[in-house]
Amino acid sequence: MNIVVLSGKGGTGKTTISVNLANIAGSDIALLDCDVEEPNSHLFCNNEFTSYEDVGALYPVIAEDICIHCGKCGSFCNFSAILCTKKMNIVMPEMCHDCGGCSLVCPVDAISYETRTIGHIRRGLFNQEQQFIDGILNIGEFSSTKIIEKVLSQGLDAKHRIIDAPPGSACAAVETVEGADLALIVTEPTPFALSDMKMVVEMLENMKIPAAVFINKSGADETELLEYCKAKELKVVGRLPFFKEYGEVYAKGGLLSSEFPEVNKLFVTLWRDLVNEA
Numbered sequence: 666m667n668i669v670v671l672s673g674k675g676g677t678g679k680t681t682i683s684v685n686l687a688n689i690a691g692s693d694i695a696l697l698d699c700d701v702e703e704p705n706s707h708l709f710c711n712n713e714f715t716s717y718e719d720v721g722a723l724y725p726v727i728a729e730d731i732c733i734h735c736g737k738c739g740s741f742c743n744f745s746a747i748l749c750t751k752k753m754n755i756v757m758p759e760m761c762h763d764c765g766g767c768s769l770v771c772p773v774d775a776i777s778y779e780t781r782t783i784g785h786i787r788r789g790l791f792n793q794e795q796q797f798i799d800g801i802l803n804i805g806e807f808s809s810t811k812i813i814e815k816v817l818s819q820g821l822d823a824k825h826r827i828i829d830a831p832p833g834s835a836c837a838a839v840e841t842v843e844g845a846d847l848a849l850i851v852t853e854p855t856p857f858a859l860s861d862m863k864m865v866v867e868m869l870e871n872m873k874i875p876a877a878v879f880i881n882k883s884g885a886d887e888t889e890l891l892e893y894c895k896a897k898e899l900k901v902v903g904r905l906p907f908f909k910e911y912g913e914v915y916a917k918g919g920l921l922s923s924e925f926p927e928v929n930k931l932f933v934t935l936w937r938d939l940v941n942e943a
């Protein structure tokens with residue numbers, strides 16, 4: 666079973682929820698961190714990484730001696746990775762999303778592809794026994810989907826996979842959520858968080874992924890949030906209140922479910938509900 670933990674914006678607490686779920690979910694799980702622009706699940710991992718693997722992506726190379734400068738490849742590319750002029754073409758590999766489309770529209774077969782490294786994945790253990798994999802996108806790169814694909818290809822032999830998604834509802838989040846059995850949306854009882862959450866809910870509705878909601882830093886007025894959840898038939902499966910002591914443990918890389926019995930109980934119940942829900 667694949668449970669993806671996501672949120673409408675960064676800093677909502679999805680990593681807290683992911684790592685604490687992994688902490689109580691037993692040994693036959695894999696924790697995957699797909700937030701490849703800013704992975705931080707490893708900060709709670711307490712283990713060394715045991716292997717690294719580069720991830721490559723293709724980018725176009727244009728044979729200028731064959732090119733007839735029709736400009737079709739530049740017009741086709743949705744990511745502005747090729748700039749065509751009447752005399753030459755400029756390719757920006759870091760903008761390329763490796764879709765392969767530009768060579769298909771070239772009338773004279775002037776485009777071939779080469780590979781370059783855009784980041785890497787790391788493998789290790791979480792809690793000494795569970796599989797842990799994350800990905801890191803190199804600074805300056807624009808497309809994270811190849812790294813996310815590589816992370817998502819890991820840990821398939823585990824009974825359950827807990828997947829920490831990139832925040833938001835853009836390509837990277839869509840790529841991560843694809844194929845999930847259940848999405849756990851982490852939000853806060855604030856107007857901003859609700860606004861961002863609505864975009865995530867829309868994305869999940871379009872993808873037909875079942876979802877549930879976890880309210881982090883609970884304690885403020887939840888009326889608007891709960892009304893929205895009710896209207897969307899989204900079940901609220903848990904709440905973690907905002908306490909200074911929790912923040913102190915988190916800041917030191919500690920696991921709340923190991924330090925506080927009431928949080929441990931909360932995550933045990935949450936895990937049981939999620940497994941039953943999916």
Ligand code: SF4
Nearest residue numbers: 742761762764765767
């Ligand atoms: S492969 Fe796709 S994304 Fe890359 S330059 Fe060609 S059209 Fe653009």
Ligand code: SF4
Nearest residue numbers: 732733735736738771
């Ligand atoms: S589509 Fe082919 S021929 Fe046209 S500008 Fe691009 S590389 Fe040159």
